[in-house]
Amino acid sequence: MENGTAPGGSWTFLTNHARVLVQIARDPGIRVRDIAARCLLTERAVQRIIADLEQAGYLSHERRGRANHYHVIDGKQLRHPADSGPTIAELLATLLRSSADGGSPAPKAGPGDRT
Template structure:
């Protein structure tokens, strides 16, 4: 998952659900512990968010050994009426860095 970001106070543009989904999109084999550290959430909060995303059909998982492999449903439409027609894939295109961009310094 890379470096853990510094803590932040105040409001932000993204919900915790969006952060967790983006972290999973970045690494489909990520452990709950790693997602929690990356998103600055508790492991329990991440587990609940994953359950929410699975129950709503945005995410599924398959057990592999002692870990999970997550599968995101990219064609699933976002829930809020203001985002009518916007898919998970479109959201993740904004949030997840392309492999080619990894390691490069932000502009």
């Protein structure tokens, strides 16, 4: 799926940048290796995406021992003019909603599950 193809079509609703940002928002101490596995990307692709997000001011990081700890810049607005208005915090709040606040978490597909 790294090449952008998905079952049932060649497009998806979220970009790889959004997927990586969601994983970091869920766990600011997550390893690149774990982001790659969850997003079905290579570690190198995740590193490039993180660099893009940092360069654009959506993300920062600090070293804590041998690991990175990331910080999402919540007040930053979305990049595309058609998406102007909402902030990263508002986007992430929608994508990260849990059953505790009225939303329902995305179902986890197992290896034998089919859609």
